[in-house]
Amino acid sequence: MKYDTNSVGGIDANDNIPFDRCVNVLGWNSSRFDIALLWDALDCELWTMGVPIGDLNNSKSITVTNKNSHMKLQFIDAENLFGPLALKACVKDYEDKSEHKDVFPYEIINSKNWNEVLVKTEPFEYEDFKSQLKGGYSITKAEYDQYLIDFKRFTNRLEYLKYYNTNDTEIMAKPLMNLIDTFEQFNIDVLHYISIASCAYATKHYSTYFPSKFILESDKQQYYSDFDINADYSNPNPQAKPFVPSAGYWKNKCYHYKQLDYKAGRETEKNVTADDYDYFKRLLETSVSSICSAKFTYDNPPSLDRQDIELLHTKDNCLPACVSCNIAHANRDPKIASLHIKMRQYAIKNNLPMTISHE
Ligand SMILES: [Zn+2]
Structure with missing residues (x-):
């Protein structure tokens, strides 16, 4: 392969300008068969094999770099972009139905x-x-x-x-072009992603910031513009089934808390036990989250939040709280925790992706 470093697409370029020269090479189901050929042909003095994405038996993508020109060839298994189906079925689904393989x-x-x-x-x-x-x-x-x-x-x-x-x-080209065009309208480059699932996920994030691309009437709507930290976003689904702890569930929880306290070097003698089941069953059924006031449902299960974090998981030191709130609450500034919790509830209520995972 020859590569002219003086001219890239009519623009003068030289080696001093960082420029990622990468050519995508697509094959159908190539991860299983063609990768072996690559090792034979391109693992040599002139080329460097990159680390494959996926594993050696099923490499979704592998990049080889020319040692002289730094030109890259990225080999992609196109089957990953469409999902596991035969090329024939793919052509039928994504393109002209009359085309025959x-x-x-x-x-x-x-x-x-x-x-x-x-x-x-x-x-x-x-x-x-x-x-x-x-x-x-x-x-x-x-x-x-x-x-x-x-x-x-x-x-x-x-x-x-x-x-x-x-x-x-x-015949692989037309379905691919269709897929590329479909995602192009959302500014998503299919070939930068590893599967159609990751493209869909990127689209979901995109939809949060540019909802007008998806719902034409909501031209002016921007999510989070009406977000209010003092509003009540709890209980997004009033139909959700109330959480009823079973004896087995409670026994597991007690074991888990005992392990936690033990690992943290705390004495566990006074911890809650399986015998406290009736007490906590009544408590969980009759109370809401002590942090956010949400009801406990199977979508929003409870946990025990220790009030004094120096102390144990005992009856006196624990109040019920959502698992998610308890995590957001842990060792954090109460105001930041409250913001996290509200934003999470807002995202669930409006069916938005949750982009925040850490402070
Ligand atoms: Zn909560």
């Missing part, structure tokens, strides 16, 4: 017979398409008829194979 009986040729088999001028027999990889199944009669029609355009099996290889790669 060609067929070729891979399993009939091997390194010994390919020369003799491929020079033949007659098409393969229907039986030749039976595939051990696909559990002995063959292609459909309709696919075979289409193959016979296509084959007429070629002088022999080798010429058909060349066409097949090119076409088998090209």
